[in-house]
Every structure is written in structure tokens, then in C-alpha cells.
Amino acid sequence: MSRRLHQEPPAHMIGELFTFALFGVFLLLSLLVVVIGVENYRGVVDASDAISQIRTPLGYMAGKLRSDAATDGVSLETREGVQTLVLSEIYEGTRYETIIYHQDGALYETYINADETMFDPDIGTRLTDVADFEIAWADEDARLLAITATADDGTTQALHIALRTGQGVNGA
Amino acid sequence: MNGTRRPNSMLVELVIVILFFAISASVILQLFVAAGARSAQSTTDTAALLMAEDFAERFAASKLPADSFLEADGFAQDGDTYMRTAEAGKRTLTLAVTGENEDTGAGVLDALHLAIHDQERAVLTLPVSRYLPREDMP
Numbered sequence: 001m002s003r004r005l006h007q008e009p010p011a012h013m014i015g016e017l018f019t020f021a022l023f024g025v026f027l028l029l030s031l032l033v034v035v036i037g038v039e040n041y042r043g044v045v046d047a048s049d050a051i052s053q054i055r056t057p058l059g060y061m062a063g064k065l066r067s068d069a070a071t072d073g074v075s076l077e078t079r080e081g082v083q084t085l086v087l088s089e090i091y092e093g094t095r096y097e098t099i100i101y102h103q104d105g106a107l108y109e110t111y112i113n114a115d116e117t118m119f120d121p122d123i124g125t126r127l128t129d130v131a132d133f134e135i136a137w138a139d140e141d142a143r144l145l146a147i148t149a150t151a152d153d154g155t156t157q158a159l160h161i162a163l164r165t166g167q168g169v170n171g172a
Numbered sequence: 173m174n175g176t177r178r179p180n181s182m183l184v185e186l187v188i189v190i191l192f193f194a195i196s197a198s199v200i201l202q203l204f205v206a207a208g209a210r211s212a213q214s215t216t217d218t219a220a221l222l223m224a225e226d227f228a229e230r231f232a233a234s235k236l237p238a239d240s241f242l243e244a245d246g247f248a249q250d251g252d253t254y255m256r257t258a259e260a261g262k263r264t265l266t267l268a269v270t271g272e273n274e275d276t277g278a279g280v281l282d283a284l285h286l287a288i289h290d291q292e293r294a295v296l297t298l299p300v301s302r303y304l305p306r307e308d309m310p
Contacts, residue, residue, distance in 0.1 A: 019183050026190050033197045040204040044211040051218050058222065144233040155261070157219065159226050162233035 050151040056128045057107045057149050058159045061085075061100070061135075065145070065161050068098070074145070074163055076135060079119045085135050085145075088114070099124070102133035132156075212263070213290075219260035220288045220295040223267070227286055228300045235308050238273055238282045265290055271300075279305040 064087070065074065073088040079099070087098040095114040100107065101121065108124030132150035138160055148158045227245075234241045239249075247254035247269060254269040271284035284300045 015180070015183065019186060022183070022186055022190065026186070026193065029197065030193065033200060037200065037204060040208055044207055047211045047215050051215055055218055055222070062225070138230075139233065144230065157222055159222055160229045160233070162229045 046153060050153045050155045053130055053151040054149045054155060054157045057130045057133055058147060060127060061147050062159060062161055080121050082121045105129060105131055107133055216260050216263045216290050217295055220265055223258055224286055224288060224296055224298045228298060231300055232302050235310055238271060238284060242269060263290055279303055
């Protein structure tokens with residue numbers, strides 16, 4: 001009886017234990033690779049989201065301000081408690097306004113007949129998501145607009161746009 | 173006899189699988205690293221592009237002479253080149269501006285050349301021109 005208690009474990013048992021230990025290491029390494037992959041993918045997607053959240057509104061605003069040759073005036077106004085960028089144009093005696101503003105974590109745009117319609121922040125078209133968006137004049141002559149966009153992760157980027165068109169039909 | 177053969181064959185199978193896994197994992201990890209680097213480079217390039225665009229717009233709107241504008245913008249003169257650094261995420265970009273101006277009598281034509289580098293890598297170059305009429309000069 002006592003001889004059996006002090007017996008060495010059989011060789012095949014050690015072999016099985018080693019095999020299972022190796023299998024355990026294999027599982028752990030597999031999990032590690034999956035975790036690294038997930039972290040990497042998440043990092044890439046987050047960076048891409050942040051860049052897109054900044055570049056889209058800035059690019060849109062730059063394109064809008066540069067391409068709208070018919071615009072007779074650019075002004076910054078607070079309407080209905082919302083800071084807005086107003087691009088005005090007069091067509092056959094009627095003034096039309098393109099109003100761009102930031103509300104509820106997104107950039108909105110609306111186009112109205114300024115002589116007949118009041119601005120309503122709730123009827124704008126949602127353009128793109130952006131955590132924070134600010135527009136301000138960067139100089140005293142109202143020729144240079146400073147646009148600042150902030151992504152959800154706090155990344156902030158500013159872009160200045162020099163106006164090529166006239167400004168101030170609304171008293172900018 | 174059969175009892176010892178089974179764990180041995182299982183061990184051999186497992187070693188083959190682990191070997192295959194190790195090769196796959198090394199390839200995948202290289203891809204992860206490459207993807208991370210490409211993403212970081214894309215972020216830097218986008219920031220550099222916006223930075224260059226911002227510089228060009230501010231220069232176009234400025235009425236200051238080119239050298240005064242560059243000094244006011246934080247550039248330091250180093251020979252014929254004006255240099256400054258800017259943060260783009262976790263990277264530090266170097267902005268270098270060279271240029272020349274031509275006095276036409278009625279005004280000054282400035283032609284600058286902005287180059288942005290991420291360490292040794294040239295991210296972009298942008299020619300920036302501006303005509304400043306004499307009556308607009310401060």
C-alpha cells in the first residue's frame with residue numbers, strides 16, 4: 001500500500017498534462033491576438049472617426065464659402081438663441097439666406113426666403129455630426145472667418161477662411 | 173502501447189497547429205502594426221493639409237508684409253527659410269516657408285512656398301501667392 005503511494009506518476013500522464021498545458025497556452029495566445037486585434041481596430045476606427053468628424057464640417061464650410069459666388073454677403077448672427085453663419089443673396093429683389101448653425105452635436109443648414117420666412121432652428125437639414133463647432137471673425141475687417149471644430153474625443157482643429165466675396169448686407 | 177501513442181499523436185497535432193497559429197499571428201500582428209501606422213499617417217496628413225490651408229487663408233487675408241506675417245505667426249528665420257513646429261495629434265510637424273516678393277510699384281506680389289515635414293517625411297508642399305496693393309499696406 002505504502003509502496004503504491006510513493007509511486008512516480010506514469011509517463012503518459014505527464015505527457016497528457018503537458019499536452020493540455022500546451023493547449024492552454026495556445027488558447028491564451030489566441031485570445032491575446034484577438035484582444036490586440038480588437039484594440040488596434042478600435043484605435044484605427046476612433047482616429048478615423050475623429051478626423052472625419054473634424055474634416056467634414058471644415059471642408060464643407062470652406063467649400064460653401066468659396067464656391068458660393070452668388071453670395072452677396074456673409075455675416076455672423078445670433079438668431080433664436082443660436083449662433084449662425086448667414087450667406088445672403090438677393091435675387092430679383094428678394095433676399096434669400098443660407099443659414100448654417102450648430103445644434104445638438106450636429107451641423108445644420110437651412111435655406112429660406114428672408115423676406116417671408118423666419119428662421120427656425122428645428123427645420124434645418126442635418127449635415128454632419130460634430131461635437132462642437134464655432135465660427136467667429138478673426139479680424140476687425142470681417143474678412144477672415146475662424147472656424148473651429150471639435151470631435152467627440154476632444155480633438156480640435158481650427159481653419160481660417162478668407163472671404164473673397166462682399167460681406168455685411170446684414171450688418172456684419 | 174495505444175495509450176502512449178494517443179497523447180503523442182495529439183501532441184504532434186497540437187505542435188503543428190501552434191506552429192501554424194504562430195505564423196498566422198506574426199503575419200496578423202505585422203498587419204495590425206501597418207494599419208496603425210497608416211492610420212496615424214493619415215491623421216497627420218489630414219492635420220497637415222488643414223494646417224497648410226489655414227496658413228494660406230490667413231496669409232491671403234493679412235495685410236502685413238510676408239516677413240512680418242511669418243514672424244507674427246511664430247516662424248523663426250533660419251537663413252532664407254522661416255521655420256516653426258506645430259502639434260498634430262501625437263506628432264510634431266515642421267513647417268518651412270521660403271519665398272520671394274516682387275514690388276510692382278502699385279503693390280507687392282508675394283510668392284511663398286510652404287513645406288510641411290513629419291520628421292524626415294515630406295507630407296506636403298503648397299505654393300501660396302498674394303498680391304497686396306500699396307493702398308492696403310499698413
